[in-house]
Amino acid sequence: MPSRSSASFSSPLPPLDTRYQVETPEGIDLHLRPAGLVPRALAFAIDLAIRGLILSATFIVLGLLGQFGMGLGTILLFLVTWWYMVLFEVLNQGRSPGKQMLGLRVVHDDGTPIGWAASLTRNLLRFVDILPFGYTLGIISCLNHPAFKRLGDIAAGTLVVYRDAPLSKPLLADAEPLPAPFTLNLDEQRAVLGFAERGGQLSAARRAELAALLAEPLQVPAEQAEPRLNGIARGLLGSAP
Amino acid sequence: MKQSLFESRHQPDWDAFNSQLEALERGKSKTQAYHGFAASYRQLCQHLALAQARGYSSHLIDQLQQLAMRGHQQFYRHRSHLGAQMIRFLFGGFPRLVRSEWRSVCVASLLFFGSLALMGLLTYLYPELIFSLVSPDQVSEMEGMYDPDARRLGRFSERGSGDDWVMFGFYIMNNIGIAFQTFASGLLLGLGSLFFLLFNGLMIGAVAGHLTRIGYGEPFWSFVIGHGAFELTAIALAGAAGFKLGWALLAPGRLPRGEALRLAAGKAIQLVAGVILFLLLAAFIEAFWSSTTFASPNIKYAVGAGLWALVLSYLLLAGRRQHAPD
Numbered sequence: 001m002p003s004r005s006s007a008s009f010s011s012p013l014p015p016l017d018t019r020y021q022v023e024t025p026e027g028i029d030l031h032l033r034p035a036g037l038v039p040r041a042l043a044f045a046i047d048l049a050i051r052g053l054i055l056s057a058t059f060i061v062l063g064l065l066g067q068f069g070m071g072l073g074t075i076l077l078f079l080v081t082w083w084y085m086v087l088f089e090v091l092n093q094g095r096s097p098g099k100q101m102l103g104l105r106v107v108h109d110d111g112t113p114i115g116w117a118a119s120l121t122r123n124l125l126r127f128v129d130i131l132p133f134g135y136t137l138g139i140i141s142c143l144n145h146p147a148f149k150r151l152g153d154i155a156a157g158t159l160v161v162y163r164d165a166p167l168s169k170p171l172l173a174d175a176e177p178l179p180a181p182f183t184l185n186l187d188e189q190r191a192v193l194g195f196a197e198r199g200g201q202l203s204a205a206r207r208a209e210l211a212a213l214l215a216e217p218l219q220v221p222a223e224q225a226e227p228r229l230n231g232i233a234r235g236l237l238g239s240a241p
Numbered sequence: 242m243k244q245s246l247f248e249s250r251h252q253p254d255w256d257a258f259n260s261q262l263e264a265l266e267r268g269k270s271k272t273q274a275y276h277g278f279a280a281s282y283r284q285l286c287q288h289l290a291l292a293q294a295r296g297y298s299s300h301l302i303d304q305l306q307q308l309a310m311r312g313h314q315q316f317y318r319h320r321s322h323l324g325a326q327m328i329r330f331l332f333g334g335f336p337r338l339v340r341s342e343w344r345s346v347c348v349a350s351l352l353f354f355g356s357l358a359l360m361g362l363l364t365y366l367y368p369e370l371i372f373s374l375v376s377p378d379q380v381s382e383m384e385g386m387y388d389p390d391a392r393r394l395g396r397f398s399e400r401g402s403g404d405d406w407v408m409f410g411f412y413i414m415n416n417i418g419i420a421f422q423t424f425a426s427g428l429l430l431g432l433g434s435l436f437f438l439l440f441n442g443l444m445i446g447a448v449a450g451h452l453t454r455i456g457y458g459e460p461f462w463s464f465v466i467g468h469g470a471f472e473l474t475a476i477a478l479a480g481a482a483g484f485k486l487g488w489a490l491l492a493p494g495r496l497p498r499g500e501a502l503r504l505a506a507g508k509a510i511q512l513v514a515g516v517i518l519f520l521l522l523a524a525f526i527e528a529f530w531s532s533t534t535f536a537s538p539n540i541k542y543a544v545g546a547g548l549w550a551l552v553l554s555y556l557l558l559a560g561r562r563q564h565a566p567d
Contacts, residue, residue: 026286067406068406071407078413111317120513128425155503
């Protein structure tokens with residue numbers, strides 16, 4: 001799992017990945033991860049299948065009701081065609097069933113939950129995205145946009161983002177807390193802590209290799225660099241009272 | 242302050258905030274879920290900023306970031322009363338919006354009603370013109386629908402079905418679908434809206450001219466005049482909304498094209514909301530009033546004229562007072 005550390009605060013460079021930053025009125029940065037073409041297409045395929053099932057099931061039932069059922073069925077067809085996405089997105093926190101399965105949701109550009117106007121806009125303009133056939137315009141727009149927006153998303157000012165996965169607490173290697181041999185700046189401090197927290201996800205050889213890079217500034221032999229780094233990390237974290 | 246101390250000191254706050262968030266996310270609108278939410282959210286944002294400024298570990302920051310994200314979602318959720326908003330929109334917002342967008346509304350109306358009237362006149366004068374637009378099969382179908390001897394008028398009359406619900410459903414599906422297409426295709430630099438406005442204008446004009454010429458004028462006009470007030474206006478307004486999208490792309494002014502489009506779409510979608518209301522009304526009138534035959538054509542003309550006057554005066558006059566009743 002890539003570390004989603006906040007590069008924004010400590011370095012002025014934009015992050016290399018596709019994270020999308022929103023500054024809130026509270027003065028903090030929210031990190032949104034826009035979803036690309038493939039998960040969105042899959043989510044749409046699932047929604048399409050669900051709609052197909054709903055329609056075929058209700059048409060069989062309503063067909064038994066005769067003319068009145070037919071009228072009701074036509075209204076239902078209209079609702080499912082044009083309003084399925086809108087109703088789910090607005091009433092279910094930006095998630096249609098397909099998006100929910102793929103772990104996606106729709107938000108406004110500023111990270112706030114999607115409302116009626118934006119949802120209606122993005123879903124009505126779907127009509128243009130599917131032109132001239134098979135979502136051609138939508139796909140071209142999606143692949144060309146830094147936040148993977150289709151035309152409807154651009155006009156409505158919305159984003160399709162991944163929901164955050166729950167975090168698990170990392171296990172730090174046992175080590176005696178040590179003071180840092182020299183004053184670390186914020187980036188270096190984050191890097192040392194990051195190394196200690198991600199140790200469990202790296203192989204022993206890779207850990208040793210990474211730690212050996214710091215053997216010289218730490219003034220220790222290469223094989224002792226890893227325990228030393230873990231010790232410094234422990235020292236930075238401090239001990240709970 | 243070391244990270245561990247910071248964590249152990251504030252962990253209870255974060256846990257409390259987390260459970261508050263869970264209650265809100267499950268949609269429980271109990272008052273204790275809201276109590277102190279704003280303050281806890283602000284405090285969490287401060288903790289996040291502190292953790293970043295002090296270079297605490299990624300895990301802690303990610304955790305706080307997620308909480309802040311979820312808090313942000315709840316805090317900035319739009320929980321407005323949809324009903325009250327709609328009534329306000331209906332009694333002032335929509336006609337005001339139409340008047341403020343008078344340029345695109347005028348262009349769309351001219352294109353639509355102009356092509357309709359012109360084509361109607363031409364078809365009336367040159368009978369064979371209708372076959373350049375409509376296939377002979379469709380022409381004879383149209384003639385069957387408005388045959389003065391038919392018991393019911395409009396679509397489905399040939400089935401003799403008395404069921405207005407089928408027609409209601411069909412009109413909703415068909416007309417709102419057309420309006421949505423007219424609006425959405427405006428994104429293609431306005432060309433799509435242009436096409437749908439002209440196409441529908443020419444088609445309706447041709448059919449109207451043809452039916453009038455062959456002497457089916459009375460059933461036809463008495464049928465369409467009532468719901469036409471809402472339906473034709475709605476198509477023109479949908480075209481106007483589409484033109485707004487296209488114009489934002491063609492002439493974005495001092496904004497980037499994407500931003501101009503986003504702002505224009507915000508206005509346009511409100512027009513579309515009004516269009517939907519108009520078309521629902523039109524479908525209702527078309528299914529339950531226009532198709533009946535118990536009212537004489539003269540009554541239908543009178544009601545139709547009244548409806549046209551109503552629509553025009555609504556769009557031109559409603560919501561002019563500063564404090565519109567809402």
